[in-house]
Amino acid sequence: MDLVNIFIKGVFIDNMIFAYFLGMCSYLAVSKTVTTANGLGLAVIFVLGITVPVNYILENQVLKAGALQWLGEDFVNVDLNVLSLIMFIAVVSAMVQLVEMIIEKFSPALYSSLGIFLPLIAVNCAILGGALFMQERQYSTIIEATSFALGSGVGWYLAIVAIAAIREKIRYSNVPAPLRGLGITYIITGLMGIAFMCFMGIKI
Amino acid sequence: MKSFFNKQHQKLIADPMGDQNPITIQVLGICSALAITTQLENALVMTLAVIFVMTSASSIISILRNHIPNRIRIIVQLLVVASLVALVDQILKAFLPDASEQLSVFIGLIITNCIIMGRLEAFAMGNKLWESFLDALGNAFGYGWILVAVAFVRELFGSGKLLGYEIPGFSYLYEMGYMNNNLMILPPMALIVVGLIIWIQRSRNHELIEEN
Numbered sequence: 180m181d182l183v184n185i186f187i188k189g190v191f192i193d194n195m196i197f198a199y200f201l202g203m204c205s206y207l208a209v210s211k212t213v214t215t216a217n218g219l220g221l222a223v224i225f226v227l228g229i230t231v232p233v234n235y236i237l238e239n240q241v242l243k244a245g246a247l248q249w250l251g252e253d254f255v256n257v258d259l260n261v262l263s264l265i266m267f268i269a270v271v272s273a274m275v276q277l278v279e280m281i282i283e284k285f286s287p288a289l290y291s292s293l294g295i296f297l298p299l300i301a302v303n304c305a306i307l308g309g310a311l312f313m314q315e316r317q318y319s320t321i322i323e324a325t326s327f328a329l330g331s332g333v334g335w336y337l338a339i340v341a342i343a344a345i346r347e348k349i350r351y352s353n354v355p356a357p358l359r360g361l362g363i364t365y366i367i368t369g370l371m372g373i374a375f376m377c378f379m380g381i382k383i
Numbered sequence: 384m385k386s387f388f389n390k391q392h393q394k395l396i397a398d399p400m401g402d403q404n405p406i407t408i409q410v411l412g413i414c415s416a417l418a419i420t421t422q423l424e425n426a427l428v429m430t431l432a433v434i435f436v437m438t439s440a441s442s443i444i445s446i447l448r449n450h451i452p453n454r455i456r457i458i459v460q461l462l463v464v465a466s467l468v469a470l471v472d473q474i475l476k477a478f479l480p481d482a483s484e485q486l487s488v489f490i491g492l493i494i495t496n497c498i499i500m501g502r503l504e505a506f507a508m509g510n511k512l513w514e515s516f517l518d519a520l521g522n523a524f525g526y527g528w529i530l531v532a533v534a535f536v537r538e539l540f541g542s543g544k545l546l547g548y549e550i551p552g553f554s555y556l557y558e559m560g561y562m563n564n565n566l567m568i569l570p571p572m573a574l575i576v577v578g579l580i581i582w583i584q585r586s587r588n589h590e591l592i593e594e595n
Contacts, residue, residue: 198570203413204497261473264491265465272458301457304414304495311488357585358578361410365578372571 182326185318189330192379195305196338197372202305206339207364216343219300224332226300227309230274231328234267234310235321242266267310275301305335342368395517399525402588405498406529407581412498415489416530417573423546426534428475428482430527432490434520436467437499441507441519448508460503461494468493498526533576541567 195201202223209219241247242263247254283290300306309331318324345367354363405411412433419425443463444451451459472490475483483490493499502522507515538545543553543563553561566572 200417200570200573201414201492203417204411207410207413261469264469264472264494265462267491268461268465268494269458272461301461302495302497302500304492307495308414308488308492311491315488355582356589358582361407362578362581362585365574365581369571369574369578372574373566373569376569376571 182323185323185326186330186333189327189332190334190337191375192381193331194334194338194375194378195308195331196335196368197375199308201308202303202335205300205303206335206342206368207361210339210343210346210364213340213343213347216339220336220339222300223303223305223335224329226271226275226278226306227328227332227335228325229278230271230306231309231313232321232325233274234270235313235318235324237266237270238263238314263314267314268307271306271310272301275306305331338371341371392514392517395514396521396524399518399521400528401525401584402590404525404529404584405501405522406526406577407584409498409501411501412496412526413577415492415496416526417533417577418570419486419489420530420534420537420573421541421568422485423531423534423538425482425485426527426530428479429486429489430523430530432471432475433493433496433498433526434523436464436471436493437502437519437523438516439467440464440499440503441515442512444503444507445510445512445515451508456504456508457500460500464499464503465494498522529577529580532580533573536576537567537572540564541572 193199196203196206205219210216240249242259244258244260245255247257247259279290309328312331313324313327316327318327342364346364349363349367358366399405403409406413406416415429419429440460440463444460447459468491471493472483475486475490502519506518510518535545539550541564543550543557
């Protein structure tokens with residue numbers, strides 16, 4: 180049950196976009212049509228689902244204070260937390276590169292649909308944010324961390340597809356000229372955020 | 384002989400503050416900008432951190448630009464930025480533990496702040512040290528003033544304070560029945576405040592208006 184709770188919490192209550200504004204840049208830039216938003220959203224779920232467990236292993240086996248115990252008693256007092264930022268971003272960019280190569284080899288159809296978005300994801304704050312939140316919240320098992328990662332990914336996907344659908348429709352409305360494009364997108368996202376806040380009181 | 388600080392250099396600083404603003408026009412660096420603007424103090428700390436990281440990163444990349452192989456440039460850039468951010472993170476933890484606690488993961492997220500990567504990629508990779516430094520400074524200030532403006536509005540109306548201090552006249556207002564608008568503290572209002580700043584900016588300069 181706990182896993183489902185963590186998943187749902189990631190999708191709705193701690194939604195990456197509406198509660199933490201992570202990945203806003205690509206969210207605003209790539210949400211002009213539903214098709215592209217769909218591709219980017221799927222890529223984010225995928226990459227989050229891979230990088231967070233890898234970073235979890237790294238955090239618990241190497242970086243945490245005392246995590247190097249398996250190397251011998253001399254390493255009990257070693258605390259490599261200073262390096263966590265650099266290690267996490269290195270893992271993220273390496274994993275993105277790796278995932279890109281694997282998809283290209285085994286599923287050219289998926290590759291051509293995700294295509295340009297995969298390399299972009301390396302600098303998507305949602306991915307590094309996922310790793311940092313995982314570190315901060317200290318999930319007890321790797322499965323919980325994965326469940327959190329997938330939940331956040333799905334929440335991000337939901338948000339970008341929703342805003343893309345709204346932006347496709349808003350083309351037919353008469354928005355005040357200075358607000359067109361970026362301005363109205365900000366305000367709509369804000370309003371969607373207020374709507375998403377109704378999940379905040381739910382305790383699971 | 385080019386002067387040390389000519390018209391072109393002025394433009395590098397001035398453009399990102401106004402018509403080429405990273406947040407309202409270029410759509411860069413929004414991720415970290417919005418979440419930490421509930422208090423003016425956090426916004427100031429964040430701005431200083433970004434100014435430091437950005438000017439140093441741009442200068443370093445600009446010096447190294449002819450030695451970085453094109454294919455691995457993203458990783459080199461990320462590593463330079465990540466090392467600088469790790470430095471800032473440690474300094475904040477040591478000297479400003481409260482602010483560091485409140486900014487939590489967002490200091491780490493300066494690494495993926497698109498302004499830094501965007502300017503490194505678009506400017507520092509192709510320009511000399513002094514120009515890159517000025518461009519980074521201009522963009523960091525452009526980012527900073529939006530942050531401070533949003534934080535000013537949110538803290539003033541949200542908690543009735545500025546930089547954590549009570550505002551003298553407000554006690555009379557409270558007696559008359561004025562209440563703090565708690566909505567301002569919540570995340571969605573940051574987006575709406577930025578939306579309003581964009582509205583004001585684009586009403587003043589019609590060239591910036593986009594297609595619907």
